[in-house]
Amino acid sequence: MKRVLLAILILAWAISCSQENPPKEIKEVSLSGNTEKSKWPAQLSHWNLFDEPIASLSPAVDVFLYDINSPLFTDYAHKSRFIKLPKDSTIDYHKTETLGFPIGTILIKNFYYPDDFSQTEGDRRILETRLLVNNESGWEAVPYIWNDEQTEANLELAGATLQVAWKDTEGVTIDLDYSVPNQVQCKSCHERNGKFNPIGPSARQLNKNNQLQEWQAEGKLVGLPLDDLPKLVNYNNQEVMIDQRARAWLEINCAHCHNTEGPAKNTGLYLLAAQTDEYKLGIHKPPIAAGKGSGGLKYDIVPGHPEKSILLYRIESTDPGIMMPELGRKMVHKEGVDLITEWIESL
Numbered sequence: 470m471k472r473v474l475l476a477i478l479i480l481a482w483a484i485s486c487s488q489e490n491p492p493k494e495i496k497e498v499s500l501s502g503n504t505e506k507s508k509w510p511a512q513l514s515h516w517n518l519f520d521e522p523i524a525s526l527s528p529a530v531d532v533f534l535y536d537i538n539s540p541l542f543t544d545y546a547h548k549s550r551f552i553k554l555p556k557d558s559t560i561d562y563h564k565t566e567t568l569g570f571p572i573g574t575i576l577i578k579n580f581y582y583p584d585d586f587s588q589t590e591g592d593r594r595i596l597e598t599r600l601l602v603n604n605e606s607g608w609e610a611v612p613y614i615w616n617d618e619q620t621e622a623n624l625e626l627a628g629a630t631l632q633v634a635w636k637d638t639e640g641v642t643i644d645l646d647y648s649v650p651n652q653v654q655c656k657s658c659h660e661r662n663g664k665f666n667p668i669g670p671s672a673r674q675l676n677k678n679n680q681l682q683e684w685q686a687e688g689k690l691v692g693l694p695l696d697d698l699p700k701l702v703n704y705n706n707q708e709v710m711i712d713q714r715a716r717a718w719l720e721i722n723c724a725h726c727h728n729t730e731g732p733a734k735n736t737g738l739y740l741l742a743a744q745t746d747e748y749k750l751g752i753h754k755p756p757i758a759a760g761k762g763s764g765g766l767k768y769d770i771v772p773g774h775p776e777k778s779i780l781l782y783r784i785e786s787t788d789p790g791i792m793m794p795e796l797g798r799k800m801v802h803k804e805g806v807d808l809i810t811e812w813i814e815s816l
Contacts, residue, residue, distance in 0.1 A: 509611050509624055510624065511623060511624050512613075512621050512622065512623055512624070513598055513613040513621065513622035513623075513624075514621055514622075516575070516600070517529055518532050518551070518553060518575070518577055519532070522620065523620075523621070523622075524595060524615075524619040524620065526549055526579055526595070528551050529553075531553060531554070531556070532551050532552070532553045532577070533551060533552055533553075533689075534549070534550065534551055535550050535551065535552055535670070535675065535680060536550065536675075536677055536678070536680065537550070537669050537670070537674040537675060537677065538673070538674050538675075538676070538677050538700065538701045538702060538703045538717070539674065539701055539702070539703055539704050539705075539717045539718065539720070539721045540669075540721065541668070541669070541721050541722055541797070542722055542797075542798060542802040542805055543580065543797050543798060544645060544647060544797075544798050544799055544800045545582075545586075545643075545800065546580045546581065546582060546596070546647070547580070547581050547582065547583065547589070547593075548578055548579060548580055548581075549578075549579045549581070550576075550577065550578050550579075550669075551576075551577040551578075552570075552574065552575070552576055552577070552670075553574065553575040553577065554570075554571065554573075554574055554689065555571055555572070555573035555574065558571040558573065558574075559571065559688065559689060559690060559691045560574075560684065560689060560690045560691070561690075561691060561692055562672065562681075562690060562691065562692035562693045562694070563671075563672065564672055564694075564699060565671075565672075565699070565743075566671065567666060567667050567668075567670055567671050568670055568671065568672065568675070568690075570603055570667075570670075571603070572603055572604065572605055573603060574602075574603040575600055575601070575602050575603075576600070576601040576603075576667055576670065577598065577599075577600055578598070578599045578601075579595055579597075579598045580595070580596050580597045580598075580599070581593045581594060581595040581596060582594050582596070582633055582635045583635060584635055584636065585635065585636045586635060586636060586637050586638045587636070587638045587640075594615075594619065594633060595615045595619060595622075596614070596615060596631055596633060596647055596649070597612060597613060597614050597615065597622070597631075597649050598612075598613045598615070598622050599611070599612050599613075599655070600612075600613070601659075601667055607664055607665055608659070608664075608665040608666060608667065609652075609665065610652055610655035610659070610665070611624070611626075612624070612625055612626065612628070612649060612650070612651075612652070612655070613625065614629055614631070614649055625649065626651060626652050627651050628648070628649050628650050628651030628652075628654065629648075629649045630646050630647065630648055630649070631646070631647045631649065632644070632645070632646060632647070633645050633647045645799060645800065646799060647799070648796075648797075648799060650796060650797065654796050658725055658726065658732075658794075658796060658797070659725070660731065660732050661728075661730040661731055662730045668721075668725045669721075671701075672698060672699050673699040673700055673701040673742075674701055674721075676698050676699065676700040676701075677700075681693055681698070701717050701720060701721075701742060702714060702717045703717070704717040704718040704721075704805075704808060705804070711808075711811055711812050711815055712812065712815070713742075714808060714812075715808055715809055715811075715812035716742040716744075717742055718805055718808055718809065719740040719742070719809070720740060720741050720742040722784075722794060722802075722805065723740045723793065723794065724739070724740040724741045724742075726794070727739055727740040728740070728741055735757065736756070736757050736758075737749060737754070737757060738750075738751050738754065738756075738769055750770070751768070751769030751770040751778075751779075751780055752768075752769070752770045752772060752816070753768050753770070753771070753772075754768060754769045754770070755767060755768055755769075756769060756779060760790075761790055761791060762779070762783055762790065762791045762793075763779050763782075764779060764782040764783075764791070766778065766779045766782060770813060770816070771813070772813065772816035773813070773814060773816060774813070775809070775810045775813040775814060778813055780793075780809065780813075781806070781809055781810060781813060784801075784802070784805065784806060784809060785801055785806045786801075787799065787800065787801060
């Protein structure tokens with residue numbers, strides 16, 4: 470009897486507490502056929518980031534375009550990038566790290582394929598829009614997948630595989646099972662010292678076409694120095710020295726993990742373009758624990774011998790147990806492989 474009375478009192482107390490502190494409203498969204506709870510809008514249009522029709526990717530009045538010098542290879546997908554800042558807020562300049570974006574910032578990256586790569590301004594198919602939202606608790610990835618009608622993109626935290634086809638510049642049709650990463654995979658690439666962090670928007674990447682100077686003039690950016698701005702070269706620019714191009718390719722495609730604070734920090738292989746220690750760059754460096762990823766080779770980089778270099782072996786593979794980067798691609802970046810091959814030969 471005492472147990473029953475105690476249970477009744479506990480139930481009454483719980484009901485009283487729930488009435489005094491009602492739960493916050495949360496939205497239901499469909500994730501791969503399952504109904505789950507999410508604090509994020511179910512559709513991209515609810516963010517009001519683009520004017521209608523949203524597939525035009527025409528930024529709303531408080532959203533602005535940005536570009537970077539060297540893009541991450543993502544199976545030849547094209548990308549358009551935007552930023553939305555909170556009202557009356559500014560970005561803090563930083564010379565070596567990601568710029569200091571205020572709480573409430575949204576970084577927006579759209580992935581799309583032109584139907585014909587020889588006519589990049591023609592018809593296209595947008596596959597996904599990734600939002601990086603800066604909260605009080607830190608950055609969070611919020612991925613949206615576009616419908617076939619290209620009228621809306623739906624929240625999909627679990628990732629997906631999408632079939633896509635396009636014609637390359639030589640008229641050959643390419644078919645691909647394109648992978649949209651889930652939230653956990655996003656975090657694995659963006660992690661630095663256990664915290665989620667944007668990869669691309671650093672001063673050296675954004676130092677392009679005077680956009681940093683324009684942001685400062687418009688009151689969006691503070692602390693920009695008058696000179697001595699860092700700059701990462703465009704690895705596609707054939708007029709730039711091979712060493713600079715190769716190091717830029719390695720930074721954007723590999724160094725988000727291979728740095729002293731990234732997920733691959735224990736490998737001792739650090740691939741930022743600013744790295745000056747040849748051993749840490751991989752020259753005559755044996756792998757820590759590559760497994761079959763070593764291909765039976767002894768060193769990450771053997772100067773003059775790309776065929777003996779583990780680094781090249783891994784970037785030209787599509788085997789999930791060998792390839793680098795581990796995520797974000799199903800194809801080999803042929804131009805990147807050629808660039809790194811030529812660079813190793815030149816060492």
